[in-house]
Amino acid sequence: MRASDKAYATLREDIIEWRLAPGTVLAEVEQSERLGVSRTPVREALSRLSAEGLTTAAGGRGVVVTDISLDDIDEMFELRETLEGKAAALAAERGERTVFEQLHAALLRAPELISESDPARHEYYALVGRLDEAIDSAISNSYLAQAMRSLRVHLVRVRRLAADDSQRLNAAALEHAAIAEAIASGNAKLAEAATTLHLHRSLSHVKATHSPH
Amino acid sequence: MRASDKAYATLREDIIEWRLAPGTVLAEVEQSERLGVSRTPVREALSRLSAEGLTTAAGGRGVVVTDISLDDIDEMFELRETLEGKAAALAAERGERTVFEQLHAALLRAPELISESDPARHEYYALVGRLDEAIDSAISNSYLAQAMRSLRVHLVRVRRLAADDSQRLNAAALEHAAIAEAIASGNAKLAEAATTLHLHRSLSHVKATHSPH
DNA sequence: GGCAAGATCTATGTATACACAGGCGGAGAA
DNA sequence: TTCTCCGCCTGTGTATACATAGATCTTGCC
Known part of the structure; x- marks a missing residue:
């Protein structure tokens, strides 16, 4: 399994299961350390999540977990x-x-x-x-x-x-x-x-x- | 404008205007040279295009422009x-x-x-x-x-x-x-x-x- | 002569170093 | 005391070097 897939699957699951609360800032370095991979696959994972709408790019300050009202x-x-x-x-x-x-x-x-x-x-x-x-x-x-x-x-x-x-x-x-x-x-x-x-x-x-x- | 945005916009336009025919293989190095940016922003652009469905990841052999039947x-x-x-x-x-x-x-x-x-x-x-x-x-x-x-x-x-x-x-x-x-x-x-x-x-x-x- | 197996090569996948921008804090002046 | 400006610092944006997998071509064997 590719590292980017692993990062994507983990983050996706964490968001869906509400382990990552809406508004949580997902910084690249922070997540890359938590998941044990480098920034590159984390970037790709975050980009996929943002395309799905689970996260939103918060200009310059990383991506944040989307809220559901x-x-x-x-x-x-x-x-x-x-x-x-x-x-x-x-x-x-x-x-x-x-x-x-x-x-x-x-x-x-x-x-x-x-x-x-x-x-x-x-x-x-x-x-x-x-x-x-x-x-x-x-x-x-x-x-x-x-x-x-x-x-x-x-x-x-x-x-x-x-x-x-x-x-x-x-x-x-x-x-x-x-x-x-x-x-x-x-x-x-x-x-x-x-x-x-x-x-x-x-x-x-x-x-x-x-x-x- | 970010290099990845430029790469994305250019490729997207080329595909929509049929300048890039369906089936065309978009190799990362090739496109990075054509667009004058490095592979990293090209990767991001290709990933966005694939999420939209304009390209499809062809396992191991780059991404190809999607056909319309x-x-x-x-x-x-x-x-x-x-x-x-x-x-x-x-x-x-x-x-x-x-x-x-x-x-x-x-x-x-x-x-x-x-x-x-x-x-x-x-x-x-x-x-x-x-x-x-x-x-x-x-x-x-x-x-x-x-x-x-x-x-x-x-x-x-x-x-x-x-x-x-x-x-x-x-x-x-x-x-x-x-x-x-x-x-x-x-x-x-x-x-x-x-x-x-x-x-x-x-x-x-x-x-x-x-x-x- | 054809098929299979291995080597090589080319492409993507990953890591990391560097550039740069935006924000925050501290210090100085009014 | 407060406002403003400058510098640092943390974060993303980009480039590039290296790892690795898959495909193709070649060579050897049947």
Whole structure:
């Protein structure tokens, strides 16, 4: 693994997991010492992070970790609804039925994954990730897929901000199952509607459980 | 101006204007000599271009200029319709009426700009650019605006591919005027419809006038 | 004669030295 | 005592030397 990849992965993880608080200044020398690599790969990592929007270049004084405000969350979900709604509709038109039927079945069994004593809910989020990937691949549109991927980075940060109570996760799993079912049935309108519903519930939950800064 | 900015701007322009053909390998040393800067700023420039999708890292063999296929154009317009349709609707709801009334009036006078003997149609494209900026600013959604900006880079490349005949430009100006008018009237549905119409016409024109590779 | 393996070469990946700019602190004068 | 100016110092911006990996070409063997 290249040193710049390692630096990028570490910093990205630290930001997403909120170990690096918004506003934190990431100086090149400081980070290069912390990560045990030289300034060059750190520079590249910081440049990639800034391109993604996780950090912002603060003219002359290094880069700082980007903040997420309540308004940002509203904006993100507004874009997310647009992109994922369209994606679900396209997936219903173009996707392979069997793939989404299997995901639907797996999502109905999701409560088993959530009730287990896995605090990070790794298996559950991996399953939801598989649904995302299946949609990405079904839509046959790399530009749309790319736009959703860029947005997801920020959404993971928001997810970490919200409470992962099992009640909400069980409900969310059912909503995801509904999306998968609608796509499997080939009904574009229904898939879009199921996505809209899920996103509105998610946003409400985030805003209800957390009162950011 | 920083050397890396200069390298980035030059390479970006060369790619967009098709002076660097798709598939061209951009070696770091070669470009650093051509641009008169060292490898470090060239690396940063290439990394930024790859993040935008104008170049692709070709494992071990430098970066190559990205190609645009007919399928790519379809995909780009599919995403564009989703994003700009939503943006037009939001602008109608949230924008300031007077701004778009002025743009509407200016766009109705666009034929004057096009008939002049300006082969690059600078003034016309600047006016359309002002409409884009007005929408970006009216929607009050930086994530959506960012997604549209990333896409526009690629769209400019496509525009250069298509024939800029004045007949199409005059029609496009009227379509843009209709969008501005709909936004000014505050009618979200109408603004979205006008955008959809314009994009379909644009896509048809691109596909009709050009038979890429 | 063809295929495979190794050496060489060329390109990127990394480290580091140097240049330079912007900010902060201290000192001097009003 | 306060304001201003100068110098230092810390940070990024750039250049370059060195490490390393992958590809290609050559040579030897089958």
